[in-house]
Amino acid sequence: MKEKIIERGSWSFKNLPNSWSWCKFVDVCINVTDNKRKLQQKDYERTGLYPVIDQGAEFISGYSNDDGLLHQMTPPFIIFGDHTKCLKYVDFHFIQGADGVKVLVVPHFNSKFVYWALNAIRLPDKGYSRHFRFLKESFVPIAPMQEQHRIVSKIEELFSLLNAGINALERAKANLKRYRASILKAAVEGKLTEEWRAKNPPREPAPKLLERTLTERRRKWEEEQLKKFADKGQTPPKGWRDKYKEPVKPDTTNLPTLPEDWCWATIDQIAFYLHNGLSKKPNQVPPGYRILRINAVRPMYVNLNEVRYYDYPNDDIKSFFIEDGDLLFTRYNGSIELLGVCGMVRNCIHPTLHPDKLIRIKVLLGYPISSYVEFASNNGFSRKHMVSRARTTAGQTGISGTDIREMPIPFCPLNEQKQILEIITERLSLVSNIEELIDKSIQRSSRLRQAILKRAFEGKLIPQDPNDEPASVHLEKIRAERKSNVDKKSKKPPRKKAGTA
Incomplete structure (x- = not known):
């Protein structure tokens, strides 16, 4: 019989440091999703006492004042979007959004360490299908407990620097957007070419250019009408030119004065x-x-x-x-x-x-x-x-x-139109080139973020400490504790039936 292939998350590496261990996801995270206490999206409020967390891109998707819907477990939590694969680290009480939200707790390890590890796992992409089934079949690299804390500290230090850089790039991009708008505004108001205009008088003022344009408009209309008559084999009737419809003139009531x-x-x-x-x-x-x-x-x-x-x-x-x-x-x-x-x-x-x-x-x-x-x-x-x-x-x-x-x-005037087009083409081209460089830098920062996580969970982000208790020892303690709890439950005396001595 053919062995069933299990789809799960993957890693770009297999070997771990000697003090690390691979661990099943189900032995690291406990699914505490509450299928009874959850809020439908249509019931979200814009403001309220309690935040609503769902699988959307926004960290907080809405609010509610219903304390009866608060998740009953103690934070921190890791939220996983079953459809979106979106991960969130929540260290406060919240209300669970409906559909596709998986709420996880990490009882025996550094929850931030596990959160970043889950961010580094490469899950199969099934569109808007459900993905938790792949996550729960995955393995997680587990470092010694003390090293987990140091790794989290280093990741957050590096990400803080990375975020500061991204924020600076986003501010630069916003400034470029304002600069572009100011160029275009100055151009249509005549301010962009104010100095140029003082040194370059028009060969043909705009009112004269408009007259020439209107003359050409009427000529083209007459040419078109004559062609229609010729195509029909007709002689133009008397007064045919009187049927020309004059173009609508601008309503300048609320328009500003031009140069x-x-x-x-x-x-x-x-x-x-x-x-x-x-x-x-x-x-x-x-x-x-x-x-x-x-x-x-x-x-x-x-x-x-x-x-x-x-x-x-x-x-x-x-x-x-x-x-x-x-x-x-x-x-x-x-x-x-x-x-x-x-x-x-x-x-x-x-x-x-x-x-x-x-x-x-x-x-x-x-x-x-x-x-x-x-x-x-x-x-x-x-x-x-x-x-x-x-x-x-x-x-x-x-x-x-x-x-x-x-x-x-x-x-x-025509010569000023050419000058305006030349200036805005040059400046907007420069703006576009800078924006492209910024976008590429932001994309590189995203790749750098993944590279940091990869090195972290390969065990290469910080030096190893030989004095740390190996992860395998910690895992054995967890297994022993679980076995002890199971044994205690099995040794409990049976409950007496009502009415017996």
Whole structure:
């Protein structure tokens, strides 16, 4: 008969120092999970007398005032998330969260030592399945008792230094985020180029540029109308030019004053094309045309690899293929931070469609206006306008084409637009590079944490003391004590039956 393979946690080493011993998990930890006293997540309070501990990532997940739910054992405890594999060390009384929480106590060893050991075990990853079954089949390396205390002290010393470094990196990252925001704010207010502007007068002030843009807008409309008449073999009727719809002007009532030679404009004034995409549900896999997912668009970025596939249709869809320079706005999104954000299409090599949940516009006069509008629409009062227009219908938060048309843009001269784009590109690129370095350092610190634990439980983190009582001796004492307790229970005289002499 084939021997059953037992899945359990593993270690990257097998050999231990002579004074150490491997010990079964069930001989180290006692499962004291209380299946009666536990609180459902829906009953958590934001504040209260007693903390609720569950298997979630947050150390304390909620509170309750019900002292009848307090765990009855004496701390400290080790909490293990059956689904999440999350480990927590709890040295106070708490209320157990419902489902997936395993509460462990360590009666015969240093509980912090065991806690760190459990953090070092590599358990099989079964997704959101249950993992305690693998943990309880595992073995734990046990050091002499005095060495356990010294190892815990060293681990906490090193982790304290590591945490201080991580906190410094996180503060630096937060400062970079504020710096980025200040650059973008200064750019749309004209403060970023204030000194440059004093030395570089505009070749064409923004109001004049806007006039030229409006003239080009009308010319394109007339060109489009004439083509429609020609395609139908018709002669343009009298007064056909009067049907041109003037673009909406900006409502400057609550908008700030801009620098000299700047002016407020709307997307409607500087764009000649604004359309929704295709509404038919695409497929996850080929064949078909590539069509963008809604999450392809992020502020100032379009990820052309975030695609699904649209069945080859019989009808004409050529007007739905995106092109370099197109601006895409998110029409719907569950997150207000990502609703109405804009990204520009760049380096689009493969024919790619856009879906109904993305609104596509084409800006008049091309670069740099298209890049400038991409940047401006995601910041300042332009962004505030979009957020203010968000509305929820049928559980979806969205904006409309009208909201985009009416978006105010702080319009500046072309040479200043180029200068702004050059400055923010340079500075934001520097910020991104520093953030990447910080993220890599944080990731390295996570690996270093595991390396410290590995050395600790190989017995290599601190020197061995030959005077320490070997773990095997301590284990023998525990076994003897357990046997003695069992013998005492078995020797108890039988209880007399009621009514007998």
